[in-house]
Amino acid sequence: MDYLRLTYFSIWLLLAISVLIIIFWIIKDSKKGNPEKLAKFLSKNRRWAFIAIVIVLILSFSISLIYYPYPQFKPKPVLYVSVVAERYAWYMNTTKIPSNVPVAFLVTSRDVNHDFGIYDEKGDLIAQVQAMPGYINELILTLKPGNYSVVCLEFCGPYHFAMLSSFEVIT
Numbered sequence: 001m002d003y004l005r006l007t008y009f010s011i012w013l014l015l016a017i018s019v020l021i022i023i024f025w026i027i028k029d030s031k032k033g034n035p036e037k038l039a040k041f042l043s044k045n046r047r048w049a050f051i052a053i054v055i056v057l058i059l060s061f062s063i064s065l066i067y068y069p070y071p072q073f074k075p076k077p078v079l080y081v082s083v084v085a086e087r088y089a090w091y092m093n094t095t096k097i098p099s100n101v102p103v104a105f106l107v108t109s110r111d112v113n114h115d116f117g118i119y120d121e122k123g124d125l126i127a128q129v130q131a132m133p134g135y136i137n138e139l140i141l142t143l144k145p146g147n148y149s150v151v152c153l154e155f156c157g158p159y160h161f162a163m164l165s166s167f168e169v170i171t
């Protein structure tokens with residue numbers, strides 16, 4: 001669990017909800033024809049603070065769209081890596097991958113279903129995609145430098161456990 005991100009998200013959510021409550025309150029009040037309270041609330045200093053918070057919310061939301069995991073925001077890969085699975089090995093056309101640029105892994109299988117799982121040096125699962133005969137699944141990743149392990153995550157036969165590989169991400 002990434003606590004820093006969770007904290008940022010909680011602060012963002014709290015601010016967004018506060019803004020919505022204030023807007024709701026202003027609309028409700030102005031409908032009641034109670035301009036005095038509204039004028040008091042929207043005194044100069046408060047108005048600018050309110051506008052600043054709204055701008056920060058919109059900006060932070062826009063920045064988060066870069067990390068949106070759906071196709072219209074998918075980065076253009078600078079390198080394609082072909083990954084072919086076969087009982088009980090992974091065949092990759094390269095095991096040296098550049099860091100900090102989008103790389104597309106094109107993953108397929110020659111026999112049965114496998115699962116291309118990538119683990120970092122800490123042992124955390126970074127990403128995974130199915131390796132299926134007759135299909136090419138694309139996995140686009142931007143990786144940090146280091147050594148990565150490839151593990152099959154779909155039981156594919158008696159030597160499934162030995163279906164391991166690795167690659168290096170270099171600067």
Ligand SMILES: [Cu+2]
Nearest residue numbers: 114152156163
């Ligand atoms: Cu397998």
